[in-house]
Ligand SMILES: Cc1cc2nc3c(=O)[nH]c(=O)nc-3n(C[C@H](O)[C@H](O)[C@H](O)COP(=O)(O)OP(=O)(O)OC[C@H]3O[C@@H](n4cnc5c(N)ncnc54)[C@H](O)[C@@H]3O)c2cc1C
């Protein structure tokens with residue numbers, strides 16, 4: 001690992017100051033992606049600004065009918081949160097399926113979505129539930145946030161502060177995990193509610209996407225049967241040592257049906 | 265260089281570290297607590313698991329500076345007055361180890377499991393051990409040891 005200056009920010013304002021004062025600053029939430037990247041010398045920041053200790057950024061609250069998850073809330077905290085379990089149980093299921101217990105004890109929702117790994121779980125939750133990303137400067141709809149492979153709409157030194165989820169009438173998440181890493185080979189979040197009928201797919205393509213044909217079929221009949229016969233094209237899907245594009249396309253159908261069935 | 269101070273196994277510990285110094289390096293190289301192992305560089309094996317403020321974490325994927333001010337417990341801190349912790353005793357009794365390389369992380373992870381869920385099912389134990397890799401035992405005796413430590417009979 002290349003060396004860097006470590007800073008622990010006490011507030012979002014301080015974090016912004018530290019970032020803008022650094023020649024090449026980077027934020028750190030839980031470090032569960034950043035530290036492995038640094039270890040492999042794939043990044044060489046001059047300064048690492050740790051926001052993990054900013055208490056205002058951590059925890060779950062309810063605000064105007066939405067469930068608001070602070071950016072530094074760990075996966076374990078989301079999975080075990082009483083409000084999340086009561087209002088959006090599918091989100092608790094998704095958080096509980098991430099990595100392993102130690103990754104869940106440190107990794108945060110803000111870090112996961114800022115990184116936008118094509119196989120990460122949270123992008124499916126945000127798009128599949130129609131969430132809004134709150135940053136230190138603005139609000140961004142999840143549909144506009146995930147822009148490509150490891151790419152997001154975040155600007156330089158922009159800090160995610162929270163994610164606001166509308167409470168769906170029904171929602172389910174199903175994931176075919178890579179048996180070694182637990183990342184999603186394919187994961188699907190399906191929901192119906194104030195954000196409409198949504199089917200969001202992670203793992204399959206370079207970035208999370210919505211399956212429009214499935215959404216159309218589910219909007220009049222939210223049942224696994226409504227999805228029978230609907231397939232996703234393998235054309236733009238990922239092919240790697242874990243799964244071919246054709247296999248991923250097949251899994252999208254299976255996971256979508258399971259997600260809808262889990263939504264009850 | 266930044267100075268970090270934390271409580272390790274109930275004792276105050278401090279030292280000068282670089283920004284990049286990992287918690288596991290601080291424990292092993294500065295404090296000579298070599299019970300915590302490093303088995304991979306991909307954050308996957310769990311040989312390095314310790315407790316920070318009561319929660320199990322991978323000490324290879326945390327900076328020493330992030331643990332500044334924290335309470336850290338390593339495998340060396342489990343036994344009291346020469347008496348093995350019940351989880352250590354159960355691993356010994358149920359042959360939950362062979363070469364022993366994964367064992368410190370397994371035990372620290374298992375202790376956190378029972379702190380979180382005092383009476384886990386076999387499936388919950390196996391899922392919890394997702395982040396702990398053992399090349400020797402095939403896991404069955406590790407699961408039995410944890411069941412025994414949880415007071416479950418017939419494990
Ligand atoms: C063994 C292992 C298994 C895993 N399995 C899975 C899995 O099954 N599914 C899954 O989804 N993920 C998985 N992960 C990734 C894990 O969920 C990480 O926690 C997550 O990707 C990053 O969160 P973090 O808080 O650790 O972010 P960090 O590593 O701290 O940061 C990641 C990136 O986000 C930026 N960032 C962090 N916080 C903010 C913020 N508030 N605003 C703006 N930018 C920010 C950082 O600058 C950095 O670029 C796994 C990781 C490991 C090590």
Ligand code: FES
Nearest residue numbers: 303309310312324
């Ligand atoms: S040494 Fe392998 S996970 Fe830490």
Ligand code: FES
Nearest residue numbers: 362363398399400
């Ligand atoms: S006992 Fe040898 S790796 Fe687990």
